Amino acid sequence: MNITAEISKVLNHEIMKGVTLLDIFIFIVIIAVAVIIAKIVRLNVRRALKEKVPKTTLATIEKLVYYTIIVIGFIVAIPYIGFSLSGLLVAGGIAGIVIGLATQTVISNLISGLFLLAEKPIKIGDGVSIGDVGGVVKDIRVLSTTIRTWDGIYVRLPNEKVFTSNIYNYNAHAARRFEYKVGIAYKSDADKAIKIIEELFEQHPLILKEPKPQIFVEELADSSVVLIIRIWAPSSEWYGVKTEMLWKIKVALEKAGIEIPFPQIVVWKGEEKG
């Protein structure tokens, strides 16, 4: 038996109307080649642009390049399995309704994803809180958004949830404010304490010159005079500044002889006359 003729017979065997096994094989090969080419091009785009464009733009460019190549591969391959593009468009109308009903959640996520990409309330690398999840945005895909929580856990949020939740983006603006409350003893000089803290802030590069830090007496509390300290820092750096400064304030005040008191109660003992 001629093996070549036998293989040819198998390959040319019609599975569906006008579609042979060879056609399906060619379809798979074209899609596979498109995926491989897309991956290679994406890798090269990443290498070429890594240090030249911001991370978020790079991620978008990578995705655009990757999916464009896949779609081109798909358009080239699809006639081999008996679909013409014009037929697909007509069939797509009817199929769209059926599929739309069956995949409501997926479509909802997809549409939400498109709105998120257009509206851009978050970007890759932003520190955010979405609903009850807080962390750094790692990726914004068509159907879902992935977040690395502050403690390093991977969380995938469906885009519909992201779109309908309250989003707190800690990096959306250039600068942000945070505050401390520091209590000093009643016997200490509040003006002197304010001056010492202002001088300390002047030495720190990331405590912004403008908007100026605000330091003032907020309350004459039970055990101390409470100072409110409000600091503006670049949004990308505020947390580091916040964790650093409170202790430095404490050390600077104590060095200048300003006491930070414990809670205390003054008790007067009465004596009976006669």
Added chain:
Amino acid sequence: MFGKYDLNEEIREEDIEIKIGGRGKIKRYYRKAGNEEIEKIVSAESGNLYVVPVEPVNLPKLGVAEHLMIELEKPYIIEPYIEDTFYLKFPIEIGVFLVDKRDVERIDIFTMAKQKYILYGSPEQGIICRWWKSNIYNDKPEVNKTQEGIIRIDIKNSYREWVEVKKLVFRAFDMKIFYNDYAYMHAYINLLKKTMAETAFNSRKPKNMNASIDIYEAKGIKKFEKKFVMEWGL
């Protein structure tokens, strides 16, 4: 201190000490600036070490700011439709680069100048800038060469009214720094309105000066001449 050096060299100026050297390919790079010290191992057969002034937006952390704001000690007021020239001081950061025929590699950046940042504009729309304060000088001022450079400002009031200027903002990406024993830039300011101006740089090399290594070009980023628009006040 600025210039091109061999890979066996010791440079000292004021509180700055830079050493590179060693036997064979393995070299030790050591730098002390004030109280800060850094040490790296370099493997090289050829090439040079360049110590040059660079755009002052890299420290304490790259990415915090991309602009420099120079606040004027005293407000400057200019008549409608006239041009003027004056000089300011600007802070410098010092970049150390390894350069051979094929590539430029930044190995160190440090500064002796005070570092402070400021918000230009509102928190929602503004930008973070490296901050510096300078007097206005009619002629090139004396500078502390390890901390400051000189920037020549050619200012033009294109507006129909008198304009008061309290600060100037420049984009680091547009900067073109030159040096001999001090750092130098040449900028143009075009006052468009009472609260708006364009700032740009002259990239032509002055006589007897060398062009500094541009950190953006060293990263492979192509630069094209652009203007920065100060739209949040002068």
